[in-house]
Amino acid sequence: xxxxxxxxxxxxxxxxxxxxxxxxxxxxxxxxxxxxxxxxxxxxxxxxxxxxxxxxxxxxxxxxxxxxxxxxxxxxxxxxxxxxxxxxxxxxxxxxxxxxxxxxxxxxxxxxxxxxxxxxxxxxxxxxxxxxxxxxxxxxxxxxxxxxxxxxxxxxxxxxxxxxxxxxxxxxxxxxxxxxxxxxxxxxxxxxxxxxxxxxxxxxxxxxxxxxxxxxxxxxxxxxxxxxxxxxxxxxxxxxxxxxxxxxxxxxxxxxxxxxxxxxxxxxxxxxxxxxxxxxxxxxxxxxxxxxxxxxxxxxxxxxxxxxxxxxxxxxxxxxxxxxxxxxxxxxxxxxx
Amino acid sequence: xxxxxxxxxxxxxxxxxxxxxxxxxxxxxxxxxxxxxxxxxxxxxxxxxxxxxxxxxxxxxxxxxxxxxxxxxxxxxxxxxxxxxxxxxxxxxxxxxxxxxxxxxxxxxxxxxxxxxxxxxxxxxxxxxxxxxxxxxxxxxxxxxxxxxxxxxxxxxxxxxxxxxxxxxxxxxxxxxxxxxxxxxxxxxxxxxxxxxxxxxxxxxxxxxxxxxxxxxxxxxxxxxxxxxxxxxxxxxxxxxxxxxxxxxxxxx
Numbered sequence: 001x002x003x004x005x006x007x008x009x010x011x012x013x014x015x016x017x018x019x020x021x022x023x024x025x026x027x028x029x030x031x032x033x034x035x036x037x038x039x040x041x042x043x044x045x046x047x048x049x050x051x052x053x054x055x056x057x058x059x060x061x062x063x064x065x066x067x068x069x070x071x072x073x074x075x076x077x078x079x080x081x082x083x084x085x086x087x088x089x090x091x092x093x094x095x096x097x098x099x100x101x102x103x104x105x106x107x108x109x110x111x112x113x114x115x116x117x118x119x120x121x122x123x124x125x126x127x128x129x130x131x132x133x134x135x136x137x138x139x140x141x142x143x144x145x146x147x148x149x150x151x152x153x154x155x156x157x158x159x160x161x162x163x164x165x166x167x168x169x170x171x172x173x174x175x176x177x178x179x180x181x182x183x184x185x186x187x188x189x190x191x192x193x194x195x196x197x198x199x200x201x202x203x204x205x206x207x208x209x210x211x212x213x214x215x216x217x218x219x220x221x222x223x224x225x226x227x228x229x230x231x232x233x234x235x236x237x238x239x240x241x242x243x244x245x246x247x248x249x250x251x252x253x254x255x256x257x258x259x260x261x262x263x264x265x266x267x268x269x270x271x272x273x274x275x276x277x278x279x280x281x282x283x284x285x286x287x288x289x290x291x292x293x294x295x296x297x298x299x300x301x302x303x304x305x306x307x308x309x310x311x312x313x314x315x316x317x318x319x320x321x322x323x324x325x326x327x328x329x330x331x332x333x334x335x336x337x
Numbered sequence: 338x339x340x341x342x343x344x345x346x347x348x349x350x351x352x353x354x355x356x357x358x359x360x361x362x363x364x365x366x367x368x369x370x371x372x373x374x375x376x377x378x379x380x381x382x383x384x385x386x387x388x389x390x391x392x393x394x395x396x397x398x399x400x401x402x403x404x405x406x407x408x409x410x411x412x413x414x415x416x417x418x419x420x421x422x423x424x425x426x427x428x429x430x431x432x433x434x435x436x437x438x439x440x441x442x443x444x445x446x447x448x449x450x451x452x453x454x455x456x457x458x459x460x461x462x463x464x465x466x467x468x469x470x471x472x473x474x475x476x477x478x479x480x481x482x483x484x485x486x487x488x489x490x491x492x493x494x495x496x497x498x499x500x501x502x503x504x505x506x507x508x509x510x511x512x513x514x515x516x517x518x519x520x521x522x523x524x525x526x527x528x529x530x531x532x533x534x535x536x537x538x539x540x541x542x543x544x545x546x547x548x549x550x551x552x553x554x555x556x557x558x559x560x561x562x563x564x565x566x567x568x569x570x571x572x573x574x575x576x577x578x579x580x581x582x583x584x585x586x587x588x589x590x
Contacts (some may be wrong), residue, residue: 042418123487129466132478133485146472146479172468172478253487255521255573 011190028289033057033181035113036335038189039198041229044113050128050177052184055165059158060182061336063175069148070141071097077134077179080106085335086270087186092281096140103139103247105281107266108274110188110333111230120263122236123253127180131179132172145172182336188269189229190331193323204326211323214316222293222320224306225265231327236262240297241278249279270333272325286321371428372446374415374425377544379437379590380406387549398503398556400561403549405496406433408583409475409482411459412525415444415533416451424447428462430475430482433547446537450529454545456584457492457523464488484518484570491518493583495552499562513566515579522580528589544590551586558582581590 033052037043046052052097061070065078079085080094087109093101104120118124124133134140135148152158154172162170165178193212196204204212216223227233236250238261250259263279277283283292294317296309314318347436413425425442432438454493457463458476467490480566482491494516500509535541549570553560568575 119486125488129488132468136485145468176468252571255519
């Protein structure tokens with residue numbers, strides 16, 4: 001066990017050990033994890049076959065930062081989904097084992113509990129299945145989850161948590177379920193914008209309010225797709241970034257020409273923390289992104305009809321960016337022990 | 338594949354099927370006894386058995402060294418002379434690179450006139466979570482056949498080396514790696530006019546041939562490895578062609 005695992009697992013085990021209603025290896029399926037759901041958010045749908053429990057979340061968190069899930073022990077999920085960057089990365093394309101760049105920009109991992117498809121092309125229908133992908137992707141962790149499980153399952157802290165959470169030894173099933181459950185706890189809804197929505201009129205400046213009104217106006221229409229509590233409708237859109245896309249996007253999954261160059265609409269929560277932007281990380285700052293959208297983008301055949309040129313004054317553009325900055329969480333995203 | 342497991346599963350399945358309203362009868366003679374179907378899947382090149390160490394000349398006179406030849410078969414059924422269908426297995430992963438593969442399945446004794454088999458993973462199973470299967474199951478993640486990005490299985494895995502100079506010697510320089518997958522590539526082949534008699538407490542053999550040479554050419558479609566040499570889900574057109582060619586390369590002897 002490495003020092004990081006010790007730090008992560010130690011408090012969990014102490015807390016679990018203090019409980020009187022469970023034995024050392026008793027499954028904790030009847031001990032639900034209390035999700036801290038932001039005000040105004042609906043309760044996220046949870047899976048009946050993978051209950052959100054104290055032990056499963058603790059185990060998932062430890063595994064999320066476990067580098068031995070990668071082939072050469074150099075990277076973990078948390079290497080490319082950095083907590084201080086809203087669980088996204090700071091580079092255009094994250095580097096996997098052997099420093100190989102991935103195919104797409106690492107997205108933030110917030111509010112995944114509400115998503116019904118994963119990855120920018122939506123090829124994965126649930127969070128448990130998603131966990132497998134980066135572990136096996138040769139451009140990411142390039143490992144065999146069975147081999148990783150064989151190593152980790154021999155270690156007592158993992159053994160104990162796995163038994164408590166799932167009543168079985170740590171294996172591929174447990175790894176995918178536990179990490180998925182930890183990711184489900186990463187909720188973002190703690191911004192000044194949220195406080196404003198809850199009635200705190202002073203939470204946003206006048207410039208930010210003006211930017212918000214522009215954002216949701218029919219003319220600028222950002223809010224057509226960046227809507228709802230996650231500021232994304234999770235649809236797939238072509239925003240005219242290129243005339244010819246190297247990455248087919250959604251087409252890779254649907255095989256339909258009509259989906260070429262379409263990518264899942266990202267959340268804009270914590271957008272100031274998730275640079276660089278776009279599916280390939282090709283835009284370095286928010287100003288560049290805003291200018292692209294205000295230009296209407298390039299006339300790709302699949303470009304969204306919402307991508308229209310909009311003329312804003314310098315001040316309006318500045319207000320729009322100020323509003324985006326107000327989407328940054330004031331409190332922690334990771335609220336686990 | 339874990340033979341005892343599939344045998345037990347097939348037995349249980351056959352027994353369960355015998356209780357359903359849709360398929361209440363054994364093949365054609367009222368027998369409820371169980372026999373064994375020996376399914377032999379044999380790769381060939383031309384009229385000879387396929388040899389993994391041979392460098393072959395395909396229809397375009399390209400030198401070909403096949404290094405991987407694996408595929409899933411799904412929803413295999415024997416068809417009774419009265420048209421009834423009896424599942425033999427739901428899924429199997431077959432590695433043919435080393436030559437013929439033989440499987441044994443418990444089936445109701447009787448006479449059968451047809452055999453149906455899917456090439457690939459049937460859509461309902463293709464949506465499975467691979468970590469929910471035991472390591473010795475055909476759909477386990479341990480087989481390395483799962484496309485995590487698409488949450489779907491590869492169907493046919495056909496890899497090797499090729500060279501366009503028919504007179505060259507040594508290992509061909511080019512590489513091909515063609516893996517089909519996604520539901521659009523699933524094919525079902527039905528072989529009629531067969532005579533398969535499975536005796537009670539006895540066994541019958543069914544020999545399925547895979548003509549590897551025909552994967553490169555059939556019914557006017559020719560695979561040119563100098564162009565068509567890579568597909569891992571992104572080259573859908575090639576995947577579909579390979580799926581069709583592979584289907585046409587199957588024959589029941």
